[in-house]
Amino acid sequence: MNKRTLISIAASTTLLAPWLLVAQEEEGVRQLWNSQFFQKRPAGKTTKKAPPANVTYKALGETKLTPKPAAAGMMDTLLGITLWRLRRPRAADDPNSRLLVIVEDSSTSPGELVPERVDVETPLAKNDRVRLTVEVPRTGYLYVIDREQYADGTTSAPYLIYPNFKTRAGDNAVAAGRVIEIPDQRDTPNHFVILPTRADQVAEVLTMLVTPEPLQAIDTRQRQVKIPEEQFKEWETKFGVQAERFELSGGAGATYSGAEKQAGADGATRLTQDDPMPQTLYRVPAPAGRAILLNVPVKIRK
Numbered sequence: 001m002n003k004r005t006l007i008s009i010a011a012s013t014t015l016l017a018p019w020l021l022v023a024q025e026e027e028g029v030r031q032l033w034n035s036q037f038f039q040k041r042p043a044g045k046t047t048k049k050a051p052p053a054n055v056t057y058k059a060l061g062e063t064k065l066t067p068k069p070a071a072a073g074m075m076d077t078l079l080g081i082t083l084w085r086l087r088r089p090r091a092a093d094d095p096n097s098r099l100l101v102i103v104e105d106s107s108t109s110p111g112e113l114v115p116e117r118v119d120v121e122t123p124l125a126k127n128d129r130v131r132l133t134v135e136v137p138r139t140g141y142l143y144v145i146d147r148e149q150y151a152d153g154t155t156s157a158p159y160l161i162y163p164n165f166k167t168r169a170g171d172n173a174v175a176a177g178r179v180i181e182i183p184d185q186r187d188t189p190n191h192f193v194i195l196p197t198r199a200d201q202v203a204e205v206l207t208m209l210v211t212p213e214p215l216q217a218i219d220t221r222q223r224q225v226k227i228p229e230e231q232f233k234e235w236e237t238k239f240g241v242q243a244e245r246f247e248l249s250g251g252a253g254a255t256y257s258g259a260e261k262q263a264g265a266d267g268a269t270r271l272t273q274d275d276p277m278p279q280t281l282y283r284v285p286a287p288a289g290r291a292i293l294l295n296v297p298v299k300i301r302k
Contacts, residue, residue: 042176093114116256155205186265240295247280
């Protein structure tokens with residue numbers, strides 16, 4: 001750091017003080033959503049009022065600088081999403097972080113890979129193996145719809161990829177601390193492989209639909225169910241929201257913890273305040289009791 005005179009330091013501090021105050025206030029408001037998500041989880045071995053000091057989130061995308069409290073009649077819905085890319089184990093990895101990868105092709109032997117956190121902005125490459133975990137700290141039901149997105153902005157037909165009766169018999173209930181893994185550890189296969197169907201494909205768009213009650217007339221007996229375009233557009237119009245998005249600072253590259261692995265494998269096990277927070281947090285203000293629909297694009301490298 002360059003040395004400055006006492007006078008110049010004092011002058012600089014005076015000029016920057018209002019900016020510093022605003023920045024600190026904004027950061028404090030940002031961390032409010034961090035704390036809200038954290039506090040909804042079951043207590044760990046010791047009761048805590050806030051996440052550890054090193055668990056901080058940075059704003060991404062078109063996030064407002066200062067999130068405002070929900071207006072009258074509105075409530076905040078928080079979603080935690082972690083994208084995992086599977087890689088070969090390393091000597092330094094915790095053995096508990098390994099996942100037995102189940103394959104669909106009988107000519108390929110199953111093996112162990114390590115799920116590693118990926119920043120939501122990181123483009124994925126062809127043949128990357130990925131998984132997704134979702135945590136919604138409210139009661140309700142989660143539906144995940146997948147579409148391909150192309151360079152001209154158009155998308156493919158929407159397909160419901162979660163729930164299905166191959167995964168926990170179609171149980172898609174969400175709750176604080178409950179981890180929804182997509183695909184489930186016991187699914188065959190239990191991971192997705194990035195295989196663009198067109199040369200101009202730029203992303204997979206995952207649509208998270210959280211409803212207070214189960215959707216009716218949705219056939220979840222198949223692994224993927226094509227959703228009629230009219231139905232999907234109706235959901236988008238009725239429930240579509242804009243979210244404030246925050247990324248866990250320093251989280252990318254961290255591997256699956258034993259607690260995350262156990263919570264994903266067992267629907268009855270909950271993550272507690274002692275366990276890792278999601279890689280990406282979305283804060284959605286919406287009318288109390290209303291369903292919300294949120295699009296999460298996953299970029300694909302050219």
